[in-house]
Amino acid sequence: MNMPAVAPLQVSHLETSFRRGKQVTPIVRDVSFTLERGRTLMLLGESGSGKSVTARSILRLYGPSAVITGSVRMNGIELLDLPEGKMRNLRGADIALIPQDPTGALDPLQTIGSQIAEVLRVHRLESTKKAAAARTELLLEQVGIREPGRVARSYPHELSGGMRQRAVIAIAVSCDPQILIADEPTTALDVTVQAQILDLIADLRRDTGTAVLMVTHDVGVAADYGDHVGVMYAGQLIESGAARDVLRNPQHAYTAGLLAAQPRPGVPRGTLPTMVGWSAAIDGDLVAVTPATAHQNEQEVA
């Protein structure tokens, strides 16, 4: 992997809106962060806060209804200005996506092996069928699959959810990407295999030096697997920094509310502050809102 010393990804003032007829709805507003090589940045926030739209805007995965502005630089190259053809080459090869639902990401009519081999062929990593098959088995082994030959010959429906997600991760790492974007990669999986998949992504990051941007709504996942955390609320990054600082000593009242709302054994759930009227309050000074003010309109977390 060609790994330059500079941070592989710099996102500055990213804004994403969706057009519907004459109506334009802003979703992501003025988001900036840097993703460092070999590090995991967690985008943490409740449902609908704009985490996935932020992550997918980096890859320009939306059609013409999306208006994406600001700057997304990979090794200094502005991705928002790249022609679509170049962007297509870069997706998968330099920045790979691990989506929430492995079933939707795989073709039900093709074996796992042929889907991996197809990616290797498209990106010209292996020229012969035999070499592609051998590399496919190595990739399946790399993601912890013990019987790579059998799994390569299997169709997605013949595998468990965890095995399917391992296969999707094998596809994601097949081109040795500099950046892995994992969008809630364990949401669709049983609790028992969630930690295995998160451990696998952490191992791959450590072994390859790839940078990981992970979307999660789970504070525990952010704490256990994140080097850095960015907290999103209503399309904005309201607080970011080293995971231990943000999660142990949150500066923003919303982050404190999010931590208090996490279920813990034997402890009654806290409440999540309703953010009515917050946008104006946080535009000027991110830490200006006091918890007392923020909790004026509390809503029970279901």
Ligand SMILES: Nc1ncnc2c1ncn2[C@@H]1O[C@H](COP(=O)(O)OP(=O)(O)OP(=O)(O)O)[C@@H](O)[C@H]1O
């Ligand atoms: N393609 C789209 N067109 C229009 N609006 C969209 C589109 N994708 C997402 N949105 C809207 O953007 C908002 C943020 O969605 P996003 O998926 O980023 O949330 P999230 O923080 O990732 O939460 P979740 O975990 O529930 O997906 C939501 O209101 C959603 O309806």
